[in-house]
Amino acid sequence: MRIGLVGLGRMGGAMAARLASFDLHARAWDQSAQACAAAAGRGVAVVANPCAVAQASDLIITTITEDEGVRGLFSMPGGFGEADLSGKLFIEMSTLRPQTVRDLAPMLEARGAAIMDCPVLGTVPAAQGGQLFGLVGASEADLARARPLLEKLTRACAPMGPVGAGHAMKLAFNLAMANFINGVGEGLAMGAAQGLDLDKMMGVFMNSPLTNLVLQNKVDNFLGKHAPLTLDIRTLRKDMQSALAAGASVGAPMAGTAAALTVLSAAVAAGWGERDIGDIAPFIRDELTQRF
Numbered sequence: 001m002r003i004g005l006v007g008l009g010r011m012g013g014a015m016a017a018r019l020a021s022f023d024l025h026a027r028a029w030d031q032s033a034q035a036c037a038a039a040a041g042r043g044v045a046v047v048a049n050p051c052a053v054a055q056a057s058d059l060i061i062t063t064i065t066e067d068e069g070v071r072g073l074f075s076m077p078g079g080f081g082e083a084d085l086s087g088k089l090f091i092e093m094s095t096l097r098p099q100t101v102r103d104l105a106p107m108l109e110a111r112g113a114a115i116m117d118c119p120v121l122g123t124v125p126a127a128q129g130g131q132l133f134g135l136v137g138a139s140e141a142d143l144a145r146a147r148p149l150l151e152k153l154t155r156a157c158a159p160m161g162p163v164g165a166g167h168a169m170k171l172a173f174n175l176a177m178a179n180f181i182n183g184v185g186e187g188l189a190m191g192a193a194q195g196l197d198l199d200k201m202m203g204v205f206m207n208s209p210l211t212n213l214v215l216q217n218k219v220d221n222f223l224g225k226h227a228p229l230t231l232d233i234r235t236l237r238k239d240m241q242s243a244l245a246a247g248a249s250v251g252a253p254m255a256g257t258a259a260a261l262t263v264l265s266a267a268v269a270a271g272w273g274e275r276d277i278g279d280i281a282p283f284i285r286d287e288l289t290q291r292f
Contacts, residue, residue, distance in 0.1 A: 001149060004028070004057030006050050006073060007094070008035040011120075012063035014127035015093075015153055016044045022152055027056040049078030054088060059149050061091045065235065067100045067242070074104070086112035091146055093134075095119050095174065095235075097242045098164035099249070101137070105163050116142045117166035118150060118157065121173065123230040131155045135173075137166035171243040175257045177214055178240055178277075182260040184215065184222060185281035189289050198223055221278025224286070233280065234273035237264040263288070 001024060005016050008030035019026050020043045027047050030036050036046045047053055050073050054060055060080075064070045070092065074081045080090075085108065092101050092115060101117045108115050116138030126132050134150055134157035136143055143159060150157055160169045184205065191201045202219060205211065220227035240261040247254040267273065267283045275283075 002027075002056060002058045003149060004053035004060035005044075005063070006030070006053055006060065007063035008032070008039045008044070008046075009063065009065070010124050011093075011127055012061075013039050013042070013044075014124045015061065015063065017042045018128060018130055018153060020044055024149075024152065026061070027053050029053050050076070050080050051078050051082040054080045054083035054085060058087065059089050059091060059146060061093055061149075064094050065238065067096050070094060070096060070100060071104070074107070088113040089142055089145055090115040091149070092117045092167075093119055095170050095239050095242070096167050097246055098137075098167040098171075099246075101167060102164040114139075114142050116146060116163060118146070119166055119170035120154065121170075127153070134158065135160055135166040135169040137161055137163045137168070139163075168246065171239060171246055174236065174239045175243040175254075175260070178236055178260040178264070179256045180212075180214060181218070181277060181280050182263055182284075184210075185263075185284040188222060188281055189285040192285055193289060218276075218278030218281075221276055222281040224279075224282035227276060227278065229276045231277050232274050233264055233267050233277055236277045237261065237268055237273075240264060 003019060003024055003026040005012060005026040005028040008016060008028055013035065016026055016028050016039050025045050028039055028044050029047055029050055040046045062070060062073065073079050101115055105115050118134045118136050120132040120134050122132040130153055132154045134154040136157050136159045160166050188198060188201055192198055202223060205215060240257055243257055244254050244261065263280060263284065266288065267280060270287055272279060272283050
């Protein structure tokens with residue numbers, strides 16, 4: 001397998017290191033010189049630009065935060081558009097609007113290439129251990145072609161439908177998670193204002209039908225204690241903006257997501273954007289409650 005990887009942030013860098021551990025040395029690039037240097041220090045073969053990645057690869061993973069950034073990879077100087085794309089398969093593992101990959105698919109088909117989406121559930125430790133869960137939008141043939149690579153990065157993949165379906169599922173999951181975190185945060189804020197002890201409240205939540213992996217993994221965040229960063233508030237806000245756009249395009253009701261986005265936007269405006277999504281709970285308690 002000749003593998004390419006564009007995007008060497010927290011997740012992309014962990015994927016690149018994971019592939020290197022199998023002697024699958026992906027040709028990789030990131031717009032950040034710092035990210036490239038860090039990846040090179042872990043044995044990743046960093047090249048000059050996306051065009052060089054595509055020229056040296058048959059399967060190309062992209063992990064870019066923004067939809068316009070992904071589109072730009074095909075049009076920028078030194079981008080994918082300058083390479084011979086015949087026979088290439090692009091595996092889009094970012095969290096994007098479904099329409100983004102649906103728009104790219106016919107352009108790539110005209111160039112003799114294909115694209116599939118496989119955004120993932122899981123954070124950096126899961127990427128390091130190959131325990132991500134992939135949400136796939138692809139033809140059966142493209143998934144079969146990508147599977148040997150995806151098996152190195154994921155514990156399982158769920159085929160959701162044609163191109164775009166994987167991103168639709170990822171946004172559906174993230175909006176449910178955002179609404180859950182917002183609800184827990186509001187519950188803790190209301191209880192604390194009523195004089196309840198936060199630790200006792202969390203103990204009830206943990207021993208109730210509310211308990212789930214999000215609650216278990218974010219206990220320290222919810223209580224305002226230090227905890228490792230998994231996903232930052234700014235990125236989740238971007239995902240909720242994408243979810244609202246996807247919902248609006250098909251007329252789906254999104255009132256809860258709009259409310260969660262309002263809280264996420266307030267947190268970013270207050271300087272909390274780089275903090276973990278679980279810190280939404282203390283933000284509601286310590287910042288928003290003081291304003292009303």
